[in-house]
Amino acid sequence: MSEPRMIPSDILWQKDGHLSDVALDALADGQDALVPLCVREHANECEPCAIRLGDAFLLSAQAQTLLQQQSYRQIPWPLSLPSLLTVLVLALLGALPSLGGFVAKAQNLAHTLSAVVPNLTRALVVLSRSEDMAHFIALVFLIAIVVLLAGAATIVRSLPRQTASYGETR
Numbered sequence: 307m308s309e310p311r312m313i314p315s316d317i318l319w320q321k322d323g324h325l326s327d328v329a330l331d332a333l334a335d336g337q338d339a340l341v342p343l344c345v346r347e348h349a350n351e352c353e354p355c356a357i358r359l360g361d362a363f364l365l366s367a368q369a370q371t372l373l374q375q376q377s378y379r380q381i382p383w384p385l386s387l388p389s390l391l392t393v394l395v396l397a398l399l400g401a402l403p404s405l406g407g408f409v410a411k412a413q414n415l416a417h418t419l420s421a422v423v424p425n426l427t428r429a430l431v432v433l434s435r436s437e438d439m440a441h442f443i444a445l446v447f448l449i450a451i452v453v454l455l456a457g458a459a460t461i462v463r464s465l466p467r468q469t470a471s472y473g474e475t476r
């Protein structure tokens with residue numbers, strides 16, 4: 307790593323031979339590497355400069371505290387909890403009509419399953435008990451049921467919502 311550049315010495319000193327504010331600020335901010343050794347030695351040996359350095363330390367600490375308070379200040383939530391709950395309730399009320407359609411579809415599905423499942427069960431029973439020809443017939447029956455179910459599901463999904471709910475046909 308390269309050495310940090312030094313502050314030019316002509317701005318580190320005042321005309322009266324004491325340290326400039328630039329030099330004191332650099333020391334107060336802990337940037338000792340930016341000033342030459344003679345500046346640090348002067349700050350330790352000269353009482354007026356040591357007093358000014360103490361003031362600069364205090365100022366730097368206050369500035370850091372203010373900056374931390376600014377960065378930690380919380381951004382207020384744009385919505386209050388009651389208004390958020392109100393919006394949620396309104397959204398739920400708005401979703402109620404479609405919820406009824408969902409219930410109707412679920413009832414249709416349950417009705418379809420109650421009609422199909424016994425037939426599937428019978429086909430499985432036949433498959434497990436019969437001879438080769440009966441195996442074949444039961445297998446065809448089973449495949450037909452599966453194809454019919456898949457076709458019905460495809461048709462129901464492709465229909466518009468109202469047509470599916472009220473059974474209107476054109």
Ligand SMILES: [Zn+2]
Nearest residue numbers: 324325352355
């Ligand atoms: Zn001095």
